[in-house]
Amino acid sequence: MKTITVTVNGVAYEETVPERMLLVDFLREQLVLTGTHVGCTYEGVCGACTIHLDGEAVKSCLMLAVQADGHSITTIEGLAADELTPLQQAFIDNHGLQCGFCTAGVLMNMSEFLEKNPNPSDDDIRHGLIGNLCRCTGYVHIVKAVRAAAAVGQ
Amino acid sequence: MFPARIREYHRPSSIAEALSVIARENVGEAIFLAGGQSAMQAIKSRMLQPDCIVDLQAVDEIRGIRQADGALEIGAMTRYVDIAENGALDGPFAALRDAASRVGDRQVRNRGTIGGSMCWNYVASCMPTAVLGLGGVCHLVSLKGERSVPADDFFQGPLTTAREDGELLSAIRFAAPAKRSGSAYRKWGLVTDSLPVVGVCVNVSLDGGGRCTAVRVSLTGLPDGAQRSTSAEEALLNSNCEPEVLRSAMNAAADNVDAQSDDSASADYRRQLIRTLGAEVAQLAVDRAKH
Numbered sequence: 407m408k409t410i411t412v413t414v415n416g417v418a419y420e421e422t423v424p425e426r427m428l429l430v431d432f433l434r435e436q437l438v439l440t441g442t443h444v445g446c447t448y449e450g451v452c453g454a455c456t457i458h459l460d461g462e463a464v465k466s467c468l469m470l471a472v473q474a475d476g477h478s479i480t481t482i483e484g485l486a487a488d489e490l491t492p493l494q495q496a497f498i499d500n501h502g503l504q505c506g507f508c509t510a511g512v513l514m515n516m517s518e519f520l521e522k523n524p525n526p527s528d529d530d531i532r533h534g535l536i537g538n539l540c541r542c543t544g545y546v547h548i549v550k551a552v553r554a555a556a557a558v559g560q
Numbered sequence: 561m562f563p564a565r566i567r568e569y570h571r572p573s574s575i576a577e578a579l580s581v582i583a584r585e586n587v588g589e590a591i592f593l594a595g596g597q598s599a600m601q602a603i604k605s606r607m608l609q610p611d612c613i614v615d616l617q618a619v620d621e622i623r624g625i626r627q628a629d630g631a632l633e634i635g636a637m638t639r640y641v642d643i644a645e646n647g648a649l650d651g652p653f654a655a656l657r658d659a660a661s662r663v664g665d666r667q668v669r670n671r672g673t674i675g676g677s678m679c680w681n682y683v684a685s686c687m688p689t690a691v692l693g694l695g696g697v698c699h700l701v702s703l704k705g706e707r708s709v710p711a712d713d714f715f716q717g718p719l720t721t722a723r724e725d726g727e728l729l730s731a732i733r734f735a736a737p738a739k740r741s742g743s744a745y746r747k748w749g750l751v752t753d754s755l756p757v758v759g760v761c762v763n764v765s766l767d768g769g770g771r772c773t774a775v776r777v778s779l780t781g782l783p784d785g786a787q788r789s790t791s792a793e794e795a796l797l798n799s800n801c802e803p804e805v806l807r808s809a810m811n812a813a814a815d816n817v818d819a820q821s822d823d824s825a826s827a828d829y830r831r832q833l834i835r836t837l838g839a840e841v842a843q844l845a846v847d848r849a850k851h
Contacts, residue, residue, distance in 0.1 A: 408569055425566035425613070428604075448562065448604055450597070453667060462670045468600045469671075472569045473593075473615055515667060536753050537665025 410475035414439065415484025423471045430455040432471035433481060441482035441510050442466060445539065453538035456511035457481050463518040465537070482510035485517060493517055493555040502551030504542040512538045516552050526556055563603045568612040578619055578728060579703050585612045587725045592616055594637060594676030597668045622675070622730045625649070630736030636675025636729045640687075644669060651848050652737035655693055655761050658745040659686035662753045675729045681785060683718035684755045688786040690745045693761030693778035696734050702727040718785040738765040738774060742848025746841045747780070748833050750824055756781045757824045758833040760810075762792075762845040764801065770850070772796050777813060777842075781830060783820045789813040792838070801846045803839075810838030 409422045414437060423432055428448065433439045445454030448467045455466045458480040485491060493513060496502065503509040512535070519534040520526070526534070531552045532545065540548060568585075572578040582590050590612035593599055602608040616622065616637055623637040625646055632653055634643065643649065644661035663669055663677075663686055677687040678698070691711050698714045700707050700723060711732075714722045723729055743763035747756035758781040765774040777792040795809035814834040819827040 425569045426563040428562070450601055450668075453665070456667055459671075463667050464671045465667045467604075468597055468668075470563075470566075470569070470600075470613070473596070473617065475571070519666065533752070534666055536751075537667045 408472050408475075410472055412474050412476070413478040415480055425470065425472055427471045428467055429457075429469040429471045429474050430466040432474075433457070433466060433479075436471075439481050439483050443507055443510055445508060445511070451539070452508070452511070453515060454508050454511040456514040456538065458514060458518060461518065463515045480514070482514060485513060491517065491555075492558045493520065493552070496551040496555040496558070497548075500551035500554055501543070501547045503548075508538055508540045512540065512548060516555075520552070520556055524556060524559070526552070528553065564606050564609040566610060566613055569615065570612070571615045571618050573618045573620070575619060575621060575701055575728060575730060578614055578616060579701065579726065582612075582614050582726055582728075583703055590614060592679075592728060594679070595639060595672040596676070597664065597672035598676065598680045598682060616728075622728075632734040634674055634732050634734075636678075636731055637673050638675070640664075640669035640672050640674070641666070643674060651851070652741035652743055652763070652765075653694065653734065654848055655690045655743035655745040655763060655845075656687075659690035659747075659759075659761070662686065662747065664753060674732065678714070678732070679721055679723055679729055681715055681717075681719055681721050682755070683783070683785045684757070684759070684781045685786070686745065686747060686756060686759055686780070688715050689756075689759050689761050689778045689780040690743075691732055692786050692788065693745065693763045693776050694734055694743055695763070695776055696732045698722075698729055699731045699733060700727050701730045708733075712788070715786050718783075740767070740849050741765040741774075742845045742850070744841045744844035744848060746837055746844075748837055758782075758830050758837060760834060760838045760841045762838070762842045764796065764842075764845050764849050766801065766846070766849045770800055772799050772801050777809075777838075779813065779817065779834060779838075781833075782817055784818065787817075789817065791816040796842070801842075803843065806842040806846070807835070807839045810835050810842060813838055 443454035445452035450468045591610040622635040640660040745761040747759035761778045763776045775796045777789045792809045792813035799805045814831040819830040821827045
């Protein structure tokens with residue numbers, strides 16, 4: 407067991423975890439932040455567990471919790487302050503989600519993507535979405551939502 | 561898909577500390593962890609069951625891209641995203657950006673590293689092939705000292721490299737290229753940016769008249785992993801690099817490889833990919849060498 411200090415959504419936590427615990431399981435089971443999803447069997451292929459690690463989108467099933475020691479994490483629960491972000495609102499307005507299972511990961515990836523690419527083409531958006539699987543809407547509405555968010559400055 | 565028990569986790573902050581930490585562990589029970597985008601998969605599937613993980617994330621001295629007098633050094637812990645977004649890596653070094661910008665997806669590129677990919681040396685992977693095509697030299701450090709191993713000797717087949725237990729890949733160095741040099745890498749996979757069914761890297765230097773004075777061609781997606789194609793290189797060297805020469809060189813490459821049939825593609829299709837994708841890559845490398 408190892409004691410780690412992480413800041414998650416602005417809150418500092420000191421927690422003791424087994425060395426082999428995955429970061430996604432730490433977030434979901436130990437901190438009970440269940441908005442970060444597990445869509446594949448932890449194989450790192452679906453992107454539903456995407457979070458921000460020090461502001462960058464990474465898959466939390468491809469990291470151990472101990473690797474996050476000393477780092478700052480944002481999960482879907484911490485994306486919006488009081489009101490939804492323009493990106494979140496754009497997903498509602500453009501039917502960017504259906505079952506919603508992949509949405510948390512898509513939003514965490516695309517929020518960082520838009521910071522780096524404020525004026526993306528549709529091709530840029532689609533290329534940016536490769537690491538996120540959606541199995542119900544298809545991607546047309548997701549791309550449309552991201553484009554709409556870019557138009558209003560995220 | 562959950563890791564086996566891990567007894568110890570270390571996070572050294574220097575090469576010296578990393579080497580001394582891993583030296584305390586039993587051979588084969590401790591691993592260096594770079595970005596972990598391949599290794600964590602293997603750890604979760606229990607193909608790897610390390611007793612001890614030595615995480616290199618805080619070893620800042622092996623991270624970063626440095627260029628001086630035309631030569632290039634890339635720290636082993638440099639991430640794909642940092643290579644992909646480095647505008648100075650053009651012309652002779654453009655194959656590195658071609659490869660790094662299409663590895664996996666942006667989440668993977670935000671964390672995966674060139675050194676991790678090279679030390680893992682998966683049978684079908686982009687960075688080893690680009691480094692081999694560019695003739696990189698791997699700088700290895702251990703408690704016994706330092707040594708430099710050319711990429712040709714470093715990559716020894718799938719999941720096998722010249723790196724020994726307790727040895728750390730610190731950087732990859734590329735000599736200053738000749739004046740008119742260009743490189744390119746492209747892959748074809750089952751879905752966009754997936755693992756290469758076939759990947760091709762071409763690296764050429766031309767004289768003022770457009771004649772090829774030096775060339776390296778490397779391939780991936782074949783049973784032996786990243787490898788050079790001497791038949792393509794022989795066909796290109798001293799040629800005028802006109803399109804029909806490029807095509808016939810890549811035809812020669814396709815005719816002389818040991819290709820396999822599997823769920824992704826037949827051996828014939830792999831050879832066809834080497835012909836067509838290879839000719840496009842060679843043309844792009846030649847075009848870059850001329851600019």
